[in-house]
Amino acid sequence: MRLSAAIVAAGFALLAPAIAVAQTGPAPAPVVAQPVSTGAPLICKYYYFYNNIVRRPICLTAEQWLRWRYNTQEGIREFQMRSLLP
Numbered sequence: 850m851r852l853s854a855a856i857v858a859a860g861f862a863l864l865a866p867a868i869a870v871a872q873t874g875p876a877p878a879p880v881v882a883q884p885v886s887t888g889a890p891l892i893c894k895y896y897y898f899y900n901n902i903v904r905r906p907i908c909l910t911a912e913q914w915l916r917w918r919y920n921t922q923e924g925i926r927e928f929q930m931r932s933l934l935p
Contacts, residue, residue, distance in 0.1 A: 893908040909917065 889910040889912070891908040892911060892914060893906040894914075895904045895906050897904050
C-alpha cells in the first residue's frame with residue numbers, strides 16, 4: 850500500500866512541470882521595431898530567440914540596428930554595474 854502511494858506521488862512529481870508548462874501557453878513573440886517607411890534600405894539578419902526552433906529574419910534600417918545595439922549594450926552595462934553593488 851505504501852509502495853503504490855509512493856509511486857503515485859512520484860508520478861505526480863514528474864508530471865507537475867509538464868502540466869505547469871501546458872497551462873502557461875506559448876511564449877509571447879519578441880518585440881521588434883517596425884521599419885520606418887523613409888525609403889532607407891532594410892538590412893535583414895537572422896536571429897534565434899528563446900524557445901524558437903526556426904530562426905527568422907529581422908529586417909531593420911541601419912539606424913534601427915544601431916539603436917538596437919546601443920540599447921543592448923546599455924542593458925548589459927547596467928546589469929554589470931548592478932552586480933558590482935553589494
